[in-house]
Structure formats: C-alpha cells, structure tokens
Amino acid sequence: MLFTSLRPSRSPRLGGAPILPATLGATLALALAGCTTVGPDFKGAPAAAPTAAARGAFMRADPAQTSAVATSARWWDTLRDATLSQLIDRALADSPNIAAANARIAQARAGLAANKTALIPTVSASAATPYINVPKNILGGNDSGRTDSLIYNLGFDASWEIDLFGGTHRKIEAATARAEAAEAGAADAQVTLSAEIARAYVALRARQAVLALLDQQAAVDARLVDLAQQRLAGGTAPEQPLAQLRGQAAQTEGDRAKARADIVVLIDQLAVLTGAEPGTLDATLTPPAPLPMPPASVAIGDPATLLRNRPDIRMAERQLAAANADIGAQISEGLPKISFMGLLGLGGPNIGDVVDPAKIIGLALPQLRWSLFDGGRNKAQVRNKRAAYDEAEAKYRNTVLTALQDAETSLTRFGGQRQVYGKALDTQGQAARAEDLQQQRARAGTIAASDALTAQRQRLLSAQASAAAAAELTTDYIAVQKALGLGWQPRRPEA
Numbered sequence: 001m002l003f004t005s006l007r008p009s010r011s012p013r014l015g016g017a018p019i020l021p022a023t024l025g026a027t028l029a030l031a032l033a034g035c036t037t038v039g040p041d042f043k044g045a046p047a048a049a050p051t052a053a054a055r056g057a058f059m060r061a062d063p064a065q066t067s068a069v070a071t072s073a074r075w076w077d078t079l080r081d082a083t084l085s086q087l088i089d090r091a092l093a094d095s096p097n098i099a100a101a102n103a104r105i106a107q108a109r110a111g112l113a114a115n116k117t118a119l120i121p122t123v124s125a126s127a128a129t130p131y132i133n134v135p136k137n138i139l140g141g142n143d144s145g146r147t148d149s150l151i152y153n154l155g156f157d158a159s160w161e162i163d164l165f166g167g168t169h170r171k172i173e174a175a176t177a178r179a180e181a182a183e184a185g186a187a188d189a190q191v192t193l194s195a196e197i198a199r200a201y202v203a204l205r206a207r208q209a210v211l212a213l214l215d216q217q218a219a220v221d222a223r224l225v226d227l228a229q230q231r232l233a234g235g236t237a238p239e240q241p242l243a244q245l246r247g248q249a250a251q252t253e254g255d256r257a258k259a260r261a262d263i264v265v266l267i268d269q270l271a272v273l274t275g276a277e278p279g280t281l282d283a284t285l286t287p288p289a290p291l292p293m294p295p296a297s298v299a300i301g302d303p304a305t306l307l308r309n310r311p312d313i314r315m316a317e318r319q320l321a322a323a324n325a326d327i328g329a330q331i332s333e334g335l336p337k338i339s340f341m342g343l344l345g346l347g348g349p350n351i352g353d354v355v356d357p358a359k360i361i362g363l364a365l366p367q368l369r370w371s372l373f374d375g376g377r378n379k380a381q382v383r384n385k386r387a388a389y390d391e392a393e394a395k396y397r398n399t400v401l402t403a404l405q406d407a408e409t410s411l412t413r414f415g416g417q418r419q420v421y422g423k424a425l426d427t428q429g430q431a432a433r434a435e436d437l438q439q440q441r442a443r444a445g446t447i448a449a450s451d452a453l454t455a456q457r458q459r460l461l462s463a464q465a466s467a468a469a470a471a472e473l474t475t476d477y478i479a480v481q482k483a484l485g486l487g488w489q490p491r492r493p494e495a
Contacts (some may be wrong), residue, residue: 036334037166039328042173044391045317048400052303054167054265058411071078072299075481076198079292079474084201084283084312087274088146088194092489094275101186108179118168121160126152142448145164153347161339167332172347174325177318186313187488191311192489197273201292204266206471208288210464212257214252217460220453221249228452294477298414300484306407307400310485314393323392327385333380406483417469424462424469431455431462 031250047053054136072078076088092098163169225245231237267285268278307313332387343363346356442452481487 005238015302036164037169037328038331039170040324042321042324045320045396048397049303049307053307055303058300058303058408073486075486076194079198079477080200081289081292083289084198084292087201087270087281088197089275091193091197091274092190095181096275097193099185101182103188105179105186106184107181108175112175113120114171115168115172118161118171119156119163123156123158124487125148125156126153127155142312146442151347152351153345155343155345157343158343159339159341160338163356164338165332165335166318167329167335170325170328170332174322174329177322177325181315181318181322184311188315188485191482191485192490193273195478195482198268199475200266200269201272202471202474202478204263204285205289205291206467207259207266209291209467211256211263211417212288213460213464213467214259216253217457218249218256219459221245223254223459224450224453226247227453229450238487259344266281276456289485291467292474293470293473294335298477300407300480303404303407305492306403306484309487310403312485313396313399313403316396317466319474320389320396323385323389327382330378330382330385333381334371334374336368339367339369341365342368403483403485407480410476410479410483414473414480417473417476421466421469421473424466428459428462428466432461443468 026310074085076085128151130153131148132151154213161168225242228237228242228245232239232242249289263286269279270285272279274281342365342486343361345361346359347361349368435452438447438452438455441447
C-alpha cells in the first residue's frame with residue numbers, strides 16, 4: 001500500500017496509546033451489540049414416513065427368517081467367504097470411486113474453511129519503490145524542465161467486515177451441512193461398491209458351478225450321441241433321434257462357451273471394482289469355489305434404524321439443511337454491511353524513512369454499505385433460495401419413500417426366493433432319486449443305457465437350476481443389505 005501522497009502525522013496519545021476516535025468506537029460497539037442471524041433456523045427434516053418410523057418392524061419381513069436385532073455394517077462377513085471379504089476390503093481402500101468420494105469431502109471441507117475465514121480480519125503487507133518523473137510545471141508553475149524522485153514505502157493494511165446480520169454464519173452453516181452431505185455421499189459410495197462386488201462375486205461362483213455341471217452334461221451328451229450312432233448303424237433306430245441328440249449336444253457346447261466367457265468378464269469386473277487392472281485377479285479367482293450362502297436368520301433392524309443410518313437419506317437431509325441456510329445468507333445480502341479498514345505505512349524519499357517512526361502514517365476507515373435500491377434483484381434471489389429449499393425438501397421425501405420401498409421390495413423378493421430355492425432343491429433331489437433308480441434298472445438289463453444317461457442328464461439340468469436359484473437367493477440377500485444402507489464405515493476423525 002502506497003502512502004506517499006499523505007503527509008506524515010502523529011495521532012494524539014494518552015499514556016503512550018493511540019486514542020480510538022469516539023465515532024469509530026461507538027460504531028463498533030453498536031455493530032457488535034446489534035449482531036443477529038437472519039433467515040429461518042433449521043428445525044430438522046420433515047416426517048416423510050411417520051407410520052414406518054413408528055413401526056417396530058418392516059411390513060414384508062418374515063418373523064421366522066428375520067430378526068430386528070442390530071445389523072452389522074460388515075454384512076459380507078455373514079456370507080463366510082474369506083475371498084469375498086478380502087475383495088471388498090481391498091476395494092474400500094483402493095477403488096477410484098471411493099477416492100473420488102473422498103476428494104469431494106476434501107473439497108467441501110476446504111469450502112467450509114474458506115467461509116470461516118470471513119469472520120476474521122484480513123491483513124496484507126506491501127513494499128514499493130516508485131520512480132516519479134514529471135514536468136516541473138505540472139501543477140501550474142513557471143519552471144521548465146522535469147523533476148524526478150525515488151520514493152521508498154512499506155505499508156500494512158487490514159480489513160474486517162462485521163457479520164452484522166449473520167450472513168457469514170449462515171454461509172458457514174450451509175458449508176458445514178454440505179461437507180456432512182459429502183461424507184454421507186462417500187458412505188453411500190461404500191454401500192454401492194460393496195454390494196456390486198458381492199453381486200459380481202456371487203455371479204462368478206454361480207457360473208463356475210454351472211460350467212462344472214455343463215462339462216458333465218457335455219460328456220453325457222457325447223455318450224448319448226455315440227449310442228444313437230450305434231443304433232442307427234445297427235438298423236435298430238432311425239436317424240431322427242441322432243439329429244436331436246446332436247442338436248442337444250451343440251446347445252450344451254454353446255452354453256459352455258458362454259459360461260467360460262462370463263467367468264472371464266466377471267473376474268475382470270471384480271478387478272476393476274477393487275481398483276486393479278483387468279487380469280490382476282485371474283490367479284485368485286479362476287479356481288472354482290463354493291457359492292456363498294446367506295445365514296439362516298437375517299438381521300434387518302427396523303424402519304427407524306434405516307431412516308437414521310441409510311447414507312442417501314442422511315445426504316438428502318444435510319442438503320436440505322444447507323438449502324435452509326442459503327435462505328438466510330441471501331437475505332443478509334440485502335441488509336446493511338459494516339466494515340472496517342485500517343492502514344499503516346512508513347515511507348519517504350530516503351530508504352531510512354521506512355524505519356523512521358516519525359514518518360508513520362495511519363488511517364482508520366469505518367464503512368457502512370447498504371444497497372437501498374437494486375430493482376428487486378435480492379428479493380428475487382431470496383425467492384430462488386426458498387424454491388431451492390422446497391425442491392430439496394421434496395427430494396428428501398422422495399429419498400425416504402424410495403428407501404422404504406427398496407427395503408420392502410428386497411425383503412419380499414428375498415422371502416419369495418427362499419421358497420424358490422427350497423423347491424429347486426426338492427426338484428434336484430427327485431431327479432437324483434430318479435437317476436439312481438434308472439441306473440439300477442440299466443445295470444439289471446431292464447432298460448437301455450441311454451435311458452439311464454437321459455435320467456443323469458435331467459439330474460444335471462436340475463442341479464443347474466438349483467445353482468441358479470441359490471445364486472439368486474444370495475443376490476437377493478445382498479439387495480436387502482444394500483436397501484438397509486449397510487456396508488459403510490465411519491470416517492476416522494483425522495481423515
């Protein structure tokens with residue numbers, strides 16, 4: 001800050017301290033005493049689903065297969081598959097999606113910190129050595145020629161705007177809520193990621209199980225084709241059964257090729273979900289492993305717990321709080337603002353003047369600013385913020401209702417799939433019994449070997465259907481956990 005145009009002066013002193021002008025002190029005292037916070041205070045989110053919140057259990061939950069005990073965030077451990085748990089733990093640490101969510105938290109927190117700085121004075125320093133070369137008669141004199149001089153200057157200035165109507169506090173309130181919404185968004189990303197990995201892993205193990213059954217089925221088809229060829233060659237059977245069996249064998253080979261391709265795709269998908277390159281997990285996941293199954297009794301909690309803990313609901317509630325604070329911040333823009341600026345400088349034509357107390361220059365400048373007429377612009381912006389709040393409130397209500405629907409739907413499907421899986425196991429058991437009886441008759445010579453092979457093939461088909469039903473059951477269990485908002489871990493305070 002340059003003060004060379006100001007003449008050095010000394011302020012009156014009393015006991016060695018400068019006297020604050022009475023008007024400045026009175027203005028400051030009045031401003032601080034009158035500080036208030038305009039705009040509506042956030043009273044909490046509206047009751048979007050009061051009946052569900054008061055209900056002690058979900059409507060679609062089967063009391064015989066579920067319990068309302070506290071649920072575990074690490075729900076994947078209940079599947080008792082160490083490989084799956086390792087994959088999810090790795091993904092939560094290394095996934096780019098989680099890194100992006102954490103970066104959004106850092107951005108929101110930086111914005112909060114920036115808003116907080118508005119409450120404290122701003123101090124800056126400057127140093128300059130301007131060279132001046134002007135005509136001597138520039139001020140109306142008769143001298144001709146030019147004059148030049150070199151000025152040395154060192155200065156400091158400070159400014160501070162009083163938060164007279166709480167506009168800055170409202171901005172901090174909004175930034176805080178948005179930072180908390182970002183944290184809830186990161187938790188929601190963890191929920192989604194853990195569920196996606198679990199679904200892909202279950203699909204992988206199911207396809208590997210089906211491929212093993214298809215390999216057996218291909219061997220059976222080959223034997224059936226060979227027997228049909230023998231009968232055709234011997235003149236004991238027409239060509240039509242052989243053509244049908246060859247088509248059946250071709251279909252099996254096509255299913256095997258598709259299953260092998262699906263396995264490769266799923267392994268690559270799991271690698272990317274965990275933050276690794278495709279092919280990284282081939283050695284770990286290529287060997288088949290049993291399909292993880294859900295526990296006999298599923299802990300699902302209650303609707304009130306879901307409304308408190310589900311990250312997307314918490315994120316919508318924090319966004320609603322931020323929209324509420326934005327209203328007060330905008331209202332304050334149309335009200336008077338009081339700011340203070342102080343200047344302090346040293347300088348002169350000699351370099352020693354920058355350390356000469358006799359050359360000190362001081363200035364205190366209180367300022368009142370008030371936009372008395374803006375054509376209704378600020379009022380329109382306040383209406384805009386109120387409309388934004390109404391939108392955030394509607395989104396919050398929709399998020400709550402959608403979450404409850406998601407939970408009830410997933411519980412319904414999970415309960416229905418338990419019955420489907422049970423019937424699939426019964427069908428597989430009956431097919432195995434039929435195969436055993438046909439094998440006994442074939443060994444006794446009462447039926448042809450092809451009939452026993454047909455029964456074996458039917459048992460393999462029922463086993464594939466059972467494996468698909470088991471995978472669907474576990475997938476529905478994963479959907480229940482995702483609907484409950486589980487799968488996120490609280491952030492460390494130092495994070």
